[in-house]
Amino acid sequence: MSVTSTDPRQDSPPAGPGGAGPPTDDGPERRDVAGGVLNVFAHSFLVLWALMAAGPVLWVVISSLRPHADVVADPFGLPTELSWDNFSHAWTNANIGRYTVNSLIVLAGSLTGTMLLGSMAAYVLARYSFRGNRAVYLLFTGGLMFPVFLALVPLFFVLNNFGLLNTRQGLIIVYIAYSLPFTTFFLVSFFRTLPGGVQEAAALDGASHTRTFFQIMMPMARPGLISIGIFNFLGQWNQFVLPRVLNVGDSDDAVLPQGLAALMVQQGYEGDWGALYAGVTMSMLPVLVVYVTFQRQVQSGLTAGALR
Template sequence: MVVGGALMLTMLFGALIAYCLARYPFPGNRIVYYTLVAGMLFPVFLALVPLFFVVDQLGLLGTYHGLILVYAAYALPFTVFFLHAFFRTLPTAVAEAAFIDGCSHTAVFFRIMLPMARPGLVSVGIFNFLGLWNQYLLPLVLNPDPDRYVLAQGLASLAVSQGYSSDWSGLFAGLVIAILPVLVAYILFQRQIRDGLTAGAVK
């Protein structure tokens, strides 16, 4: 639930931001883009303490909603960086023809440009899914309630507890639960991942 909600927010806002930065020149365009890219270089460890207090003051500490928002913000810089280069490679003539036919900017984005960018969207969606699915540090700090543990926290707690007992079946069952969605996603979308990585590389 947490990864799915964060992934939807990240893909929606990441695609909107990347498209605007790639297609609409405006004062400060490069500043906004490089600020987002710089977010990829900022270690999450340095942001944990202020992030904890911000989430706490918003009343979202220990909630899934707070974790979804933090996950989305954490994955947004990479999404914008990836999709920005992809949107710049899409043909401009198609969008211009749609504008001539009377399409609005919103309709051109959702009905024309977004479907054309599907390989890139699938690729960055898979990468974000893997990164968020394996996230442990953020939920450890922002989700301290054992009753609301996400899967990574539950597996870590299970692994620690199994060090002092012999219930290996429970540990391996948890590992299968963690591995299975990632394996299924890769098997289903491996062609789209490969196509998406190469589609935005050349014009």
């Protein structure tokens, strides 16, 4: 595996274990050796953390392929034969299939809505000057400072009053509302970087504001839209707190993370964890595939969240 291969650019062999400390005061002639030591030093830590990070996830995936009794007898064992019983059990009896569909429906609505409303607001705030522009911008971005838990109790009753509690529409609209601050903030700064000349040219050619937005500015903003889209996709797909509070009617209506948490409680009574491991695996695999395919965009999209 490429993870453990040594650096081909390294022209001196890794030194022995004697010099494993951080080489802070090496003379110039020892530097190459020190680099080798550091390389071994670095790699051992990197591999160690890779095992730490991937271990629990791998263990669940492996356990999901083994019958429950085997996992109890030897938690560290490998599957002797592939058994898909856990998966079919999880998909049908444990309702994972249903939860997945629920999650997909909610996500389809909320992600579309977030991207549309977010980019509309951001575009106007970024490209037009009007009285109150600054105030609206601050209103949106100010939402980033407040912990969602402060709003949670009143939000529950706001939804109740609108008859949106325990409905998909309610979840969709709340997801959109709580994604707007960061989406707007991110996209405003993105739309500001786009060249203004294109917009003027479109206006001179007689394109309406709406048309300029949808046919010219949106395509130009694609990189930004993709980053924030991935950010919102993962955030909303993985959302736990909001459905935990606002979607508590029928257990059949649960979204995936909610359903898995409930499944854990339920399997605790039944004493069969195989379906749970299978459910967790099924919920992770699609995200894993998307992630490995778009790793660069995912990483930049998600880390953008910390730089606000």
